[in-house]
Amino acid sequence: MNLTVTHLSARRGTRTVLTDVSFTAYPAQILGVIGPNGAGKTTLFECVAGVLPFDSGKVDNDLLFYVPDAIRPWPDQTVRWTLELTARMFDTRLDETLLDDLDLVALQHATVRSLSKGEAKRLDIAIGLASPRTVLLLDEPFDGLDLRQTRQVMNVLRRDAAKGRTLVLSIHQLSDAARACDRFLLLDHGKSVAEGTLDELTAGTGGLEEVFLALT
Amino acid sequence: MRLRELVRKEIAELAASRAFWLLLLIVGLLTGQSFITAMNAYAEASGIGGGPAALAQGLSPLDGILTPTLGAYDLAITLLFPFVAIRLIASEKSSDALKLMLQWPASIERQIAAKAISLIGAWIASLVPFFIALALWRGYGGHLHAAEVLNLLAGYTLRFLLTAAIAVAAAALMSGAANAAIVVLAFTIGTWALDFIAAGRGGIVQTLASFTPTATLRGFERGLFRVDVVLVMLILAIFGFALAANWLHLGRSIKARMAGTAVLLILASLGVINVLMLVRTSFDVSENRRNSFSAADENLLARLPEALNITPFLSSEDPRMADFENNVLVKLRRSVPELRVVYPLAGRSGLFENDAHYGEIVYRLGMKTATSRSTTEEIVLDTIYELASMRAPVRAPSTYPGYPLAKRAGGAGWVFYGLWPAMVIGTWRATRHVKRSAGGPPAVSPRARRQP
Numbered sequence: 108m109n110l111t112v113t114h115l116s117a118r119r120g121t122r123t124v125l126t127d128v129s130f131t132a133y134p135a136q137i138l139g140v141i142g143p144n145g146a147g148k149t150t151l152f153e154c155v156a157g158v159l160p161f162d163s164g165k166v167d168n169d170l171l172f173y174v175p176d177a178i179r180p181w182p183d184q185t186v187r188w189t190l191e192l193t194a195r196m197f198d199t200r201l202d203e204t205l206l207d208d209l210d211l212v213a214l215q216h217a218t219v220r221s222l223s224k225g226e227a228k229r230l231d232i233a234i235g236l237a238s239p240r241t242v243l244l245l246d247e248p249f250d251g252l253d254l255r256q257t258r259q260v261m262n263v264l265r266r267d268a269a270k271g272r273t274l275v276l277s278i279h280q281l282s283d284a285a286r287a288c289d290r291f292l293l294l295d296h297g298k299s300v301a302e303g304t305l306d307e308l309t310a311g312t313g314g315l316e317e318v319f320l321a322l323t
Numbered sequence: 324m325r326l327r328e329l330v331r332k333e334i335a336e337l338a339a340s341r342a343f344w345l346l347l348l349i350v351g352l353l354t355g356q357s358f359i360t361a362m363n364a365y366a367e368a369s370g371i372g373g374g375p376a377a378l379a380q381g382l383s384p385l386d387g388i389l390t391p392t393l394g395a396y397d398l399a400i401t402l403l404f405p406f407v408a409i410r411l412i413a414s415e416k417s418s419d420a421l422k423l424m425l426q427w428p429a430s431i432e433r434q435i436a437a438k439a440i441s442l443i444g445a446w447i448a449s450l451v452p453f454f455i456a457l458a459l460w461r462g463y464g465g466h467l468h469a470a471e472v473l474n475l476l477a478g479y480t481l482r483f484l485l486t487a488a489i490a491v492a493a494a495a496l497m498s499g500a501a502n503a504a505i506v507v508l509a510f511t512i513g514t515w516a517l518d519f520i521a522a523g524r525g526g527i528v529q530t531l532a533s534f535t536p537t538a539t540l541r542g543f544e545r546g547l548f549r550v551d552v553v554l555v556m557l558i559l560a561i562f563g564f565a566l567a568a569n570w571l572h573l574g575r576s577i578k579a580r581m582a583g584t585a586v587l588l589i590l591a592s593l594g595v596i597n598v599l600m601l602v603r604t605s606f607d608v609s610e611n612r613r614n615s616f617s618a619a620d621e622n623l624l625a626r627l628p629e630a631l632n633i634t635p636f637l638s639s640e641d642p643r644m645a646d647f648e649n650n651v652l653v654k655l656r657r658s659v660p661e662l663r664v665v666y667p668l669a670g671r672s673g674l675f676e677n678d679a680h681y682g683e684i685v686y687r688l689g690m691k692t693a694t695s696r697s698t699t700e701e702i703v704l705d706t707i708y709e710l711a712s713m714r715a716p717v718r719a720p721s722t723y724p725g726y727p728l729a730k731r732a733g734g735a736g737w738v739f740y741g742l743w744p745a746m747v748i749g750t751w752r753a754t755r756h757v758k759r760s761a762g763g764p765p766a767v768s769p770r771a772r773r774q775p
Binding site: 153158173178180183184193195196198234240 | 328332335336339340415418419422423425426427428429573574575576577579
């Protein structure tokens, strides 16, 4: 199912944090939202997910699920409890292969509080994948992961997208974004400055980094 | 989504919280201390050890055992339970779990309802030491009047519910658990101050003060079940939980949440005003009928032809005023269809009064007026009957026998200071073990096995 966001604008007090942002994410594809720090990536995700108010614009898909960056939900509970809770809340059963895919089997009885940064990040991704929602937004899914884990998570996400889910990832590492995503939305100062595939964006330039530096 | 699933989640969160287990531990110790002290005092009043026994009719388990034992819960509700309730919201806000929960198919209102249900569950679990105390009391041969016990429990449960709702609302509104705790404690201290200031003042201040948690408990502790108090407490509790749900809608603008607050405030105010204006029903469930005149007197008072006006020229701090308020006015309010009380000396200490009228209580019924200085029930009633040209009924002596029990709380110390802590700690450890081993023995991922 498509996720279409049109003319989204948001203010925090007197400061405008998002201005007229529009984009579309498609099923079985991964859309990478990239941009410098403070560009408004997290704010955009939270407005789209409905956990932050926005002033104008439209989000045409409410069957989405957003997982914030670096959260440790229910820190006194175990990894398995947290994942089972997520699945149960969506009236579904936990897919056990998820634990294996994200190297969480050995950690399933550990409390969320006790996880390292990388382990907590894998749990966050698993929480997102445990939801059956057709659109999944993950904020910085590779932050805190080492190279091997990053590749492993990328594979998991690609497999999940291939099953038809629409994935939208916020990524600040351009190299990770280039490897993981099919299409890109470049944000700067709360504005959408470019959208397209890697080829469309880099036509006539060297690569994603050059586009990033030129447009932001 | 089924509410049951949400309640299950909240109970798991409570069970995972050390604050909850600590609360259970402390409540048991406090209850034990209160019960043992009350038992000893009751035994002495009953003449244990050859001392002079109090008049048997004056020995009521409601005053002597139940109320002091449940006093431990007043302390727990004021100082311990708010932290357990605040944690249920504040930890999910600070860990950003709330952002996940807002996207679940269950509405936040339903999730708050689940939290309220689980908190009631926690309250019931915390009552186990009280039930143990009741069982011990019965085991020692003590007497219990079921209606008094149930009424007292209802009062404390309402008190708990109101505190929990305030704590949950504070946690939803404030940015951190510490700030929420300060708000709840400020509210409690504010109600204490209101209770103190309003004593014997009359008017809207006293009406408001009669709904503070402390004042409402006083009624239940006297064996009085006031429907208006119950309804107001329920309205305020529902308002607190609804306010919390309103402020946890993070996707709504502040303006929208303020508007929601205004709507809730208007609805709650309308509800409270309606209850205050329309509901006067109350039930005296005390075994010795301490909140009621005799049936013959109640019948006569119900037939007073006009409104009865009473003006006590007594300061609010005068013990006679307290006596008149608690032993006469409480009963008159339940029996006289139209009663107006004016407090002309409200707010004065009474220590330096030179007024010759000080100490008088003026009664007016239609055009007739009578003055008396007595605060004794029989004399007050006779004065009113004289004004109404009614003949005072023949009053039968009270049939309440009183229940002296000259026994010490043998073995209670072991139960509350030994067995209870061991049970709480043991159950806490068992729940931790169950949580870690849920879903069978820890499996090892093939990939984890491969990697060193």
